[in-house]
Amino acid sequence: MWNEIHRIFDDHARGIECQFKYWQLVNFRRRGLLTQLFFKCQMCNYEASFWTEPMDSEKSDINAAAAAGCVKVGIGYTQMEKLFTAMNIKYMSEKTYVKNRDHKKTVLKNIETESSEN
Structure with a gap:
């Protein structure tokens, strides 16, 4: 999960003075034991989401x-x-x-x- 957070945050923060502290959890959605987290940067309004577990079709979730x-x-x-x-x-x-x-x-x-x- 932390890899996903960093991957999304690093992609968003290029050339902008945004910092991780500006990210806010704005929503979540559950699908059984999986959870999708929705974040929004309070500095630039960038929005991103990811699942708490990689969604790999080759592996069982x-x-x-x-x-x-x-x-x-x-x-x-x-x-x-x-x-x-x-x-x-x-x-x-x-x-x-x-x-x-x-x-x-x-x-x-x-x-x-x-x-x-x-």
Whole structure:
């Protein structure tokens, strides 16, 4: 996350006397366990946003990883919700959980099918 902050801030501050202290968090948006942060420079009004985790399509995001982990250890959404509540972590909605769980199951079935055909 800090790499993203510096990457965005460094791109914005070229040739301007803006400093990091002028950046203000103006909004955020959650998508399950991911959070998108929106910043605005109070000096020049430059706006930027980034996700708390890189959005790399080749890797599973944290929502998919959490759903897969629940399936792997044999728990469902309710148990995940209780676990995250006990740790004081905002958790994903049941709809997001089911979408990620079902997607992971489909990927695993496809891999198993491909392996058995070879």
